[in-house]
Amino acid sequence: MPPAMKTLEQCALGIVGLGLMGGAFAKALGRAGLGRAGVFACDTDRGALKAAEETGDIDQGFLSPEAMLPRCGLVILCVNPSTVLDFMGKWMGAFASGTLITDIAGVKGAVAAAMERCLRPDLDFIPGHPMAGSEKGGYAQAGSCDFRGKNYILTPLRRTKPENLRALKGLITRLGFGRITETTAEDHDRKVAFTSQLPHVIAAALIDCEADPSILHFGGGSFEDLTRIALLNAPMWAELFLENRHELLGRIRQFRQSLDKIENLIQGEERDGLARTLEMVRDRRSCLT
Amino acid sequence: MPPAMKTLEQCALGIVGLGLMGGAFAKALGRAGLGRAGVFACDTDRGALKAAEETGDIDQGFLSPEAMLPRCGLVILCVNPSTVLDFMGKWMGAFASGTLITDIAGVKGAVAAAMERCLRPDLDFIPGHPMAGSEKGGYAQAGSCDFRGKNYILTPLRRTKPENLRALKGLITRLGFGRITETTAEDHDRKVAFTSQLPHVIAAALIDCEADPSILHFGGGSFEDLTRIALLNAPMWAELFLENRHELLGRIRQFRQSLDKIENLIQGEERDGLARTLEMVRDRRSCLT
Numbered sequence: 001m002p003p004a005m006k007t008l009e010q011c012a013l014g015i016v017g018l019g020l021m022g023g024a025f026a027k028a029l030g031r032a033g034l035g036r037a038g039v040f041a042c043d044t045d046r047g048a049l050k051a052a053e054e055t056g057d058i059d060q061g062f063l064s065p066e067a068m069l070p071r072c073g074l075v076i077l078c079v080n081p082s083t084v085l086d087f088m089g090k091w092m093g094a095f096a097s098g099t100l101i102t103d104i105a106g107v108k109g110a111v112a113a114a115m116e117r118c119l120r121p122d123l124d125f126i127p128g129h130p131m132a133g134s135e136k137g138g139y140a141q142a143g144s145c146d147f148r149g150k151n152y153i154l155t156p157l158r159r160t161k162p163e164n165l166r167a168l169k170g171l172i173t174r175l176g177f178g179r180i181t182e183t184t185a186e187d188h189d190r191k192v193a194f195t196s197q198l199p200h201v202i203a204a205a206l207i208d209c210e211a212d213p214s215i216l217h218f219g220g221g222s223f224e225d226l227t228r229i230a231l232l233n234a235p236m237w238a239e240l241f242l243e244n245r246h247e248l249l250g251r252i253r254q255f256r257q258s259l260d261k262i263e264n265l266i267q268g269e270e271r272d273g274l275a276r277t278l279e280m281v282r283d284r285r286s287c288l289t
Numbered sequence: 290m291p292p293a294m295k296t297l298e299q300c301a302l303g304i305v306g307l308g309l310m311g312g313a314f315a316k317a318l319g320r321a322g323l324g325r326a327g328v329f330a331c332d333t334d335r336g337a338l339k340a341a342e343e344t345g346d347i348d349q350g351f352l353s354p355e356a357m358l359p360r361c362g363l364v365i366l367c368v369n370p371s372t373v374l375d376f377m378g379k380w381m382g383a384f385a386s387g388t389l390i391t392d393i394a395g396v397k398g399a400v401a402a403a404m405e406r407c408l409r410p411d412l413d414f415i416p417g418h419p420m421a422g423s424e425k426g427g428y429a430q431a432g433s434c435d436f437r438g439k440n441y442i443l444t445p446l447r448r449t450k451p452e453n454l455r456a457l458k459g460l461i462t463r464l465g466f467g468r469i470t471e472t473t474a475e476d477h478d479r480k481v482a483f484t485s486q487l488p489h490v491i492a493a494a495l496i497d498c499e500a501d502p503s504i505l506h507f508g509g510g511s512f513e514d515l516t517r518i519a520l521l522n523a524p525m526w527a528e529l530f531l532e533n534r535h536e537l538l539g540r541i542r543q544f545r546q547s548l549d550k551i552e553n554l555i556q557g558e559e560r561d562g563l564a565r566t567l568e569m570v571r572d573r574r575s576c577l578t
């Protein structure tokens with residue numbers, strides 16, 4: 001049974017991975033007046049650590065987690081999805097007793113299942129997904145990543161202590177995020193396959209199928225909006241697509257059926273059926289908030 | 290041979306159809322200090338005409354084109370695509386000799402071909418497509434339609450007088466639009482099927498395939514960006530899809546091939562191939578301006 005976490009104000013905060021998201025968390029913690037007991041970061045990139053120390057985003061940088069982890073009460077893993085489990089396997093012994101750990105990976109099933117099975121009993125781990133990214137990457141771009149009003153998903157483990165969940169939600173709110181949704185890892189992966197991974201697949205397919213470099217001369221905003229996310233971090237998205245492939249492949253099939261339906265209405269020149277479908281679509285979209 | 294158009298400053302300007310786009314043109318003409326010789330509009334909606342007179346967007350409203358058209362040197366047809374040819378057929382006799390006419394329909398082939406064949410010899414008609422819409426509709430929403438920096442496509446007829454083309458381009462620039470592209474109606478329809486109609490089909494299909502009203506709790510921006518245009522004017526888009534169906538169906542097939550390709554990489558768990566495709570996509574998108 002892990003001891004209860006100290007209050008946020010008493011905890012030193014550790015960020016593992018000082019890239020775009022790690023840097024954005026460091027900046028947001030400072031803006032929110034959190035981390036007065038220390039904000040630390042570890043990364044293999046000396047330059048990023050030095051820059052973050054100089055700007056005051058962090059109090060101290062570490063090249064290895066070994067020296068940092070024992071000093072932290074809350075650790076945020078800001079690494080690529082496939083690295084989360086490797087990291088936990090390698091450094092599980094280094095965390096201070098009672099530490100609350102969270103991650104930010106865009107797929108939750110494997111991490112949640114592994115942490116249910118083999119997390120050290122005196123630690124707590126709450127898988128999380130801040131729905132706030134940017135097509136940019138790296139610590140230098142962290143300022144472009146805006147948390148304000150964005151969604152945050154948490155998929156607590158069965159063993160998660162309620163007071164830790166409350167503390168983490170309080171921190172997320174103070175960082176500027178909007179709605180926080182608690183759900184299972186399975187539900188997260190099924191829905192995020194639709195709201196995030198499928199749109200990235202679609203954007204990639206749109207760009208893949210037209211090589212004309214002057215095509216944007218004919219853009220009216222919709223093509224630009226649909227393909228902005230094609231400026232993606234290729235290795236990370238390849239990882240996300242594969243990690244969540246069962247849900248994502250199901251969503252692609254579902255999307256293709258709807259595409260076929262609309263194509264058939266156009267092919268058959270069914271003006272009324274097409275207008276009715278588009279009206280349903282408009283009404284349904286206007287109810288989404 | 291049509292007489293040359295007067296300069297813009299000398300012309301009274303007539304807008305046919307005072308909806309979202311007609312209203313936006315009226316407002317933009319006023320802001321640009323154009324139409325000092327009069328801005329007129331005709332519509333069957335008395336309320337819109339009265340509102341536009343009261344705000345000063347137009348100098349005078351007309352319920353029938355018959356009284357307005359003879360007084361105008363430039364007429365902008367801001368009606369739905371299928372209405373352009375009906376209107377020209379019915380009112381061709383009412384235009385003053387030398388009038389320059391343009392339209393704003395999102396499909397150009399049929400209008401351009403018909404005008405090549407049967408436009409009155411003393412008139413000029415330059416098919417146009419301002420790539421600036423809004424998911425809103427109606428004159429009351431015209432203020433939400435921003436022309437600044439947007440693309441404008443013109444598909445001049447073989448008989449278009451160069452001085453009229455120059456005058457129209459000057460006016461478009463003064464209204465705040467950015468790049469003006471001249472091309473053929475066929476090229477326009479092929480490219481706009483890709484940059485505008487296909488994105489609307491995709492947005493509609495995305496909304497069609499998920500009925501969960503709380504799905505946006507899992508939104509991180511990309512789904513919202515891809516589906517904002519699903520708030521569409523259903524009858525008008527049904528018309529555009531059907532009017533341009535040959536090009537659009539070709540674009541849907543092309544898109545589906547690219548979707549299949551990415552799906553196969555995911556299905557086959559081809560991490561390297563997937564990452565390479567996504568890198569190509571990112572590079573290609575970053576070159577589009």
